[in-house]
Amino acid sequence: MKARIVFWLLQVLIALDQLANALLFFGWADETISARSWRQREKWQWRVARCAIDWLFALLGDSNHCEGAYQSEQQRSQLPGELR
Template sequence: MMTRREILRHNAWQAVVSLDQALHCLGGLLTSLLLACVPGANMPAVWADETLSSRCWRWHVAGVRHWPCRWLDRLAALFGDREHCRNSYESERTGRQLPPELR
């Protein structure tokens, strides 16, 4: 059973994650709209449940681009969150963002 303080902290974190996911999707939509005007351009496909951090880790591992992952990891390290992008990817891959009854 979570305390009231733990529930408040949990809900605040969920709001931050949902904003991250929304910004990731909106960024993908805007990028696709801009690239729709460029013949032969590779338009990105984004997923509503993926965070930008997770996407950056996938780019890093695939060799697409490394700087977003490095930049986000350095920023998160200032708050004590080491290997932020990899951990975000693992969290989504294992379903840790889901309620316990849906895991």
């Protein structure tokens, strides 16, 4: 039961992240801010965002979070198995 709640909470946080990317930054609806900050890392604003996000996630043990998020998007890893 606890694992299901954690999974659900993670899905909600990802959905909010994608919504923020679409609403606040005029981004793609299915892309997280982390993945976008890696994809657009040549632009100074996104480079700053990437550094801040990677620093924050490094505190949680995920030092290359943005690159990983981008690769996950490319591989469609965030989708359920039946949709990949």
